[in-house]
Amino acid sequence: MELFWYIVLMTMLTIYVILDGYDFGAGIIHLFFAKTEKDKKAITNAIGPFWDANEVWLIAVGGVLFFAFPTLYASSFSGFYLPLIMILWLLIFRAIGLELRGQVQNKMWEAIWDKAFGIASLLLALFFGIALGNVVRGVNLGMVTDGVSAHEPHYFFLPLWNPTFSPQAEHLGIIDWFTLLLGVIGVVALAIHGANWIIFKTNSKLNAKLKKVVFNLNFVLLALVIISLLIWHIIEPKPFHNFIQYPWLWVFPIITFIGIFGLFKVKSFQKDGKGFLFSSLFLFGGLTSTVASIFPKMLPSTNTINPDLTIYNVAAHEYGLQVGVYWFVIAAVLVAAYMVIQYKVFKGKMDDVGYGEH
Amino acid sequence: MEDMLFYDRMQFAFTITFHYLFPQLTMGLSLMIVYFKWKFLRTKIDKYNDAARFWMKIFALNFAMGVVTGIPMEFQFGTNWAKFSELTGGIIGQTLAMEGMFSFFLESSFLGLFLFGEKLLGQKLHFLTGFLVFLGSWASGYLIIATHSWMQYPVGYEILENGRFVLNNFGALFSNPWLMPAFLHNQMGSVITSSFVVAAVGAFYLLNNKHSEFGKLFVKTGVIFGLISSILVAFPTGDWMAKNVAEHQPVTFAAMEGIFETEEGGSEIILIGQPDVENKKLDNKIAVPNILSFLTYQSWDAEIKGLNEFDESVYPTNIPGLYYAYHIMVGLGTIFIALMLIASIQLFRKKLYKTKWILWILMLMLPFPYIANTTGWYTAELGRQPWLVYDLLRTADGISPTVSSGNTLFTLLGFIGLYLLLGLLFLMLAGKIINKGPETTKLN
Numbered sequence: 187m188e189l190f191w192y193i194v195l196m197t198m199l200t201i202y203v204i205l206d207g208y209d210f211g212a213g214i215i216h217l218f219f220a221k222t223e224k225d226k227k228a229i230t231n232a233i234g235p236f237w238d239a240n241e242v243w244l245i246a247v248g249g250v251l252f253f254a255f256p257t258l259y260a261s262s263f264s265g266f267y268l269p270l271i272m273i274l275w276l277l278i279f280r281a282i283g284l285e286l287r288g289q290v291q292n293k294m295w296e297a298i299w300d301k302a303f304g305i306a307s308l309l310l311a312l313f314f315g316i317a318l319g320n321v322v323r324g325v326n327l328g329m330v331t332d333g334v335s336a337h338e339p340h341y342f343f344l345p346l347w348n349p350t351f352s353p354q355a356e357h358l359g360i361i362d363w364f365t366l367l368l369g370v371i372g373v374v375a376l377a378i379h380g381a382n383w384i385i386f387k388t389n390s391k392l393n394a395k396l397k398k399v400v401f402n403l404n405f406v407l408l409a410l411v412i413i414s415l416l417i418w419h420i421i422e423p424k425p426f427h428n429f430i431q432y433p434w435l436w437v438f439p440i441i442t443f444i445g446i447f448g449l450f451k452v453k454s455f456q457k458d459g460k461g462f463l464f465s466s467l468f469l470f471g472g473l474t475s476t477v478a479s480i481f482p483k484m485l486p487s488t489n490t491i492n493p494d495l496t497i498y499n500v501a502a503h504e505y506g507l508q509v510g511v512y513w514f515v516i517a518a519v520l521v522a523a524y525m526v527i528q529y530k531v532f533k534g535k536m537d538d539v540g541y542g543e544h
Numbered sequence: 545m546e547d548m549l550f551y552d553r554m555q556f557a558f559t560i561t562f563h564y565l566f567p568q569l570t571m572g573l574s575l576m577i578v579y580f581k582w583k584f585l586r587t588k589i590d591k592y593n594d595a596a597r598f599w600m601k602i603f604a605l606n607f608a609m610g611v612v613t614g615i616p617m618e619f620q621f622g623t624n625w626a627k628f629s630e631l632t633g634g635i636i637g638q639t640l641a642m643e644g645m646f647s648f649f650l651e652s653s654f655l656g657l658f659l660f661g662e663k664l665l666g667q668k669l670h671f672l673t674g675f676l677v678f679l680g681s682w683a684s685g686y687l688i689i690a691t692h693s694w695m696q697y698p699v700g701y702e703i704l705e706n707g708r709f710v711l712n713n714f715g716a717l718f719s720n721p722w723l724m725p726a727f728l729h730n731q732m733g734s735v736i737t738s739s740f741v742v743a744a745v746g747a748f749y750l751l752n753n754k755h756s757e758f759g760k761l762f763v764k765t766g767v768i769f770g771l772i773s774s775i776l777v778a779f780p781t782g783d784w785m786a787k788n789v790a791e792h793q794p795v796t797f798a799a800m801e802g803i804f805e806t807e808e809g810g811s812e813i814i815l816i817g818q819p820d821v822e823n824k825k826l827d828n829k830i831a832v833p834n835i836l837s838f839l840t841y842q843s844w845d846a847e848i849k850g851l852n853e854f855d856e857s858v859y860p861t862n863i864p865g866l867y868y869a870y871h872i873m874v875g876l877g878t879i880f881i882a883l884m885l886i887a888s889i890q891l892f893r894k895k896l897y898k899t900k901w902i903l904w905i906l907m908l909m910l911p912f913p914y915i916a917n918t919t920g921w922y923t924a925e926l927g928r929q930p931w932l933v934y935d936l937l938r939t940a941d942g943i944s945p946t947v948s949s950g951n952t953l954f955t956l957l958g959f960i961g962l963y964l965l966l967g968l969l970f971l972m973l974a975g976k977i978i979n980k981g982p983e984t985t986k987l988n
């Protein structure tokens with residue numbers, strides 16, 4: 187049962203990253219590359235009818251985490267207190283940036299909400315990357331100092347940073363050079379992903395330029411991924427032990443690299459959706475490879491006193507997990523149906539949807 | 545430690561109070577938009593569709609505010625109430641996860657279609673998407689109140705040795721006797737808010753002599769919906785709720801009614817007075833004898849236990865707050881019924897649109913259903929204190945063990961600043977939409 191809900195949770199998380207990821211990416215592109223009013227309109231039209239439903243995946247991920255793995259939910263949400271609340275604030279700015287911009291026709295009003303939308307999207311991509319870094323690196327569970335736990339073994343609290351910014355320091359911070367690297371990967375990967383979505387869903391004049399942007403950023407992404415793999419062993423002494431034990435898991439890293447290398451051909455793609463497909467593969471592969479490397483851990487412990495949080499010691503009780511399967515299957519079928527309807531109605535190019543013209 | 549509990553409670557209270565200003569309008573207004581749309585489909589009169597379109601603009605803005613302030617609610621269970629989440633997540637996580645899966649996806653997927661898809665979908669399908677948005681928002685209310693009901697009246701659980709609550713009967717979460725009365729009472733409260741808002745905007749147009757045709761439609765619709773919901777919120781749903789509290793939480797009942805002494809021969813109902821908890825008495829009392837006994841048990845001399853019968857350790861934490869919240873709610877509810885009755889009579893006599901003093905009152909009443917809904921929730925929540933799970937888990941034992949009070953104060957201040965901004969923006973933009981008024985179009 188734990189394994190079932192773990193797979194459900196990770197699937198939902200991946201869907202969230204792929205879907206809201208293109209919204210964040212579109213925000214980053216909007217911030218740096220959208221110069222004219224037409225460019226901006228194209229971008230907001232491309233994500234306008236979707237971003238809200240995409241954000242619901244985050245709420246659903248939170249809900250399933252709460253219900254299936256309540257100890258992990260309690261431990262990680264209180265331990266990562268400050269960045270989580272800041273993510274909430276940023277989500278608010280992203281949303282009102284998008285929704286309020288079109289409400290008043292005034293250049294200054296529009297400029298404020300354009301920046302709110304763009305900057306919040308950028309920081310969200312950065313924060314989510316940093317969050318992934320924290321999960322991989324692990325935390326000082328039980329807040330052990332000198333071999334003594336200050337709290338119950340599954341609780342912890344991290345400040346935003348420590349003075350050394352080192353992932354190996356005794357007192358860890360949320361932002362260190364390792365987690366920051368993953369944050370930057372998040373920004374670059376989602377910028378590519380968002381650009382691909384805009385190319386896919388619009389006939390904007392921006393598209394030709396965005397193809398070049400994707401091509402160039404893809405080099406940066408490849409370099410950052412290689413660097414992160416080279417230093418991975420500093421964080422995790424045996425990064426590949428799961429892959430050695432279960433060789434079929436290599437399929438995930440292979441998908442990741444298919445995604446990256448596929449994108450180098452972005453300039454010659456005939457179909458506009460192809461780039462989006464490859465960046466989705468990259469995100470899917472990258473995320474699954476990362477969690478596969480630490481499985482069955484969900485939050486590793488950096489001390490030797492308290493055990494890692496794994497899918498087995500943080501899960502809810504058996505009966506609840508079983509009964510949840512029934513309603514979840516029904517709900518999942520419904521959600522799939524909604525998505526089919528939604529994307530069917532808004533299929534093809536979105537240039538004329540008139541988002542924000544209330 | 546005391547500070548931590550205080551800041552955690554303040555942050556939750558502040559964020560949920562602000563948040564619930566929006567969903568109460570969302571739920572009620574979705575029903576009324578569906579009504580306008582349905583009326584348009586039946587009569588083919590364009591003004592109903594224009595009315596639906598106009599309220600959709602307010603709805604979209606309001607919905608966005610509800611969404612952005614709603615996500616912090618789900619996160620805060622984990623960030624600020626980690627111990628509570630850990631101990632009860634196996635149970636309340638069920639209903640909260642179901643809310644995400646069943647209602648938020650429904651609402652958000654079809655809201656996009658509803659707002660941007662009228663041309664693409666055609667009128668009938670467009671009506672259907674509106675109906676689905678309504679269904680999603682009410683399902684969300686239902687599942688949240690299922691969660692709330694479990695905290696008020698825990699069912700279907702067992703407690704393990706390590707203090708964890710585990711579910712042993714899923715069906716019990718939904719057959720909880722607390723759930724149906726609370727859900728219906730709350731939904732009627734939300735329809736009251738939307739009817740008063742629609743009526744107030746209509747009255748504003750009539751008094752201003754602009755968009756008069758819409759003004760009449762809004763006043764009429766608002767008054768009819770308002771009359772029905774104001775009556776239903778009191779009877780049977782409110783009555784049913786009060787009886788539930790009297791039966792299952794007698795100390796809460798005594799506190800919210802302001803009853804200190806158990807009176808032989810039946811208890812009076814307190815209309816006005818200030819509780820003096822230190823000296824266990826009520827100052828400046830205006831009361832009507834025996835009514836409370838009759839309302840609660842349909843018997844003039846039924847015994848109602850006063851606060852003095854209970855040990856102080858089980859007293860609600862804030863008795864005066866609870867008492868005022870309850871009395872403000874009930875007092876406003878009574879005023880709502882009276883106002884809507886008078887307005888309905890004038891409507892029936894075809895004089896309402898010219899009766900200026902009623903239109904003025906309808907317009908100025910706009911904030912009060914929000915106050916009534918908020919104080920109603922304060923009654924429920926303060927009534928449950930000092931418990932998170934009634935009689936089983938104390939609020940003080942539910943907070944996050946590792947988050948310092950300084951961190952919580954930091955985020956509380958942040959939320960206050962940010963929500964102040966959101967509130968101002970909402971008022972400004974809603975005012976702009978209302979001032980501009982509905983646009984008339986020709987479809988037929």
